Amino acid sequence: MGHPKGKLIAIGGAEDKGSDLEKGEIHRNNLNFFELGILNRIVQESGGPAAKIEVITTASTIPYEVGENYLNAFGKIGCLDINVMHIRHRSDALEEENIERIKACRTVMFSGGNQLRLSSIFGGTEMLQILHNRYRTEEGFIIAGTSAGAMAMSKTMIYEGNATRAHLKGEVKITTGLGFMENVIIDSHFEKRGRFGRLAQAVATNPSCIGIGLGEDTGMLITGGNKMEAIGSGCVIIIDGHDIRYSNIADIPDGNPYSIDNLKVHICEKGNGYLVQERQFLPEASEGSVIRKQVSVE
Amino acid sequence: MGHPKGKLIAIGGAEDKGSDLEKGEIHRNNLNFFELGILNRIVQESGGPAAKIEVITTASTIPYEVGENYLNAFGKIGCLDINVMHIRHRSDALEEENIERIKACRTVMFSGGNQLRLSSIFGGTEMLQILHNRYRTEEGFIIAGTSAGAMAMSKTMIYEGNATRAHLKGEVKITTGLGFMENVIIDSHFEKRGRFGRLAQAVATNPSCIGIGLGEDTGMLITGGNKMEAIGSGCVIIIDGHDIRYSNIADIPDGNPYSIDNLKVHICEKGNGYLVQERQFLPEASEGSVIRKQVSVE
16 A cells, blocks of 8 residues: 555644534634644645635534635635535535545545544545545645544544543543544544543553544644644644553443553644654654754764 | 651542632532542541541631531541631641641541642641651551642642643643652642643653642542552543653743653552552552452462
8 A cells, every 4th residue: 555645634623613613602703723823734735825625514513604714714824726515414425526526626624523424424435435545646635624524534533522531431432434544543622621531541442543632723744644743832642552551441341430551642742743653752743853953963 | 757657648629629619619419529438438547437537628718618518528427526627827827726636636638729728828837747747657647638638738739720721831830739748749630620731741840750630539548658549430640751751841931832752641540559659550559459469379
């Protein structure tokens, strides 16, 4: 198979198009998330403001408001070819016009909302297959996603898990996501919602996966399906369960608290990174940094 | 100096006498915390329901409600000699009658509230010196504390740090606590309030200290100033910074996100434990467990 040539940009959410909006909290004016650099980075990675970008609002239950917010936000930073795809049902995903649009764009951006809507609507469709093929073979093809849109990127996906009960076995629910990346589990809104316990449980039950906890206004740019670079204003928490020495999680009934000896945890800020395969923290992950570093060594 | 002969019982809070009450959320009926075992354990470690216990409400700004709740809760489990000490100012701590009570009791229990009230009112007083002496020299002397009362037990004490800003350098404020234990930093309400980032920052800036994150309705029974046994229904998260390989925290200005490579994290549930000095997770920490284990080995 080789390494995928495209890039993923997984974002932890912020003004939270999707779930907070779904709770009736509409932050129409809170677009500072977009002004602070992450959206700019998506546009830059897409080749500039002329790039054809498709915003996919499927995860959200209020797609029109969400779509409009993205149009405004991308518009603000000068983008010229932003389009919104309202795929609400599996039948929409099968429509030829939508499939053509997925073939023609440079970048797709999955909004927030409910990640189960993404996996259940796109799972097994030709559209998802096209996304996979393009991601594997086309340099410069970008799949971005925020909140639920980020969580659905991996093969192993958390779809439920209340922070206050996440220390109990069985309270963190896992299923199969869109599968652009294996061997990771991505969580979002990591700081504000107190999700350490839920990602730790997901890692304890799937120790071959690295947990990626994305803070608000924070993301990971993933190249070659392996190298992650932190972007945005917050932190990314990496949880590595490969060296767990003891855990009771296989031996206790559901509803009981779990225990783990020896998780490795890393905290990345902008410019730091992580190699998933090598399980290695990178103090300087951006291309520029690497070049600077080489020059200073010589 | 030798190991202290007394025991500490640090509890993460639950119905949160103190801070939630201070926000006007009075949970008069929510005493299940007390019925679920932790309070029973305090009484058991104190030698039974006849033990003289002094509840110290100093951390709280609504001491009378808090005191009454403790009287009710200890009363419910059959305690016969529960007393409440309303030490509001340093002058109260100096009063001979209060000093005599501290000398005469078997157990003190610090309520929740604001841990800075504890350190600023008791710091440097004869009463604190008596507590230290008794804890060091008297087998069976118990110092218990919940929420702020637990956080104040260590020498290095977090007194402020909003979860949503705890990934930024300088947002986690540290001072000196009551100092019953060195080389740890205790945090409370660990799961509900999303405090992983704040304890991680405290550990990154104080890497000789082990971070102890107590969940709600969860505590650590600490013997010999070193061995911890998890009690209660939730989890305790241990953060060990001794093996940090990289951190930017010394090099960035306040307000910037910090990064850390290689924290070790352990998650303890009831019966698990941890040796602070040896930095070692214990699958079975209770005395009974150890005996069972030895028997099964023979």
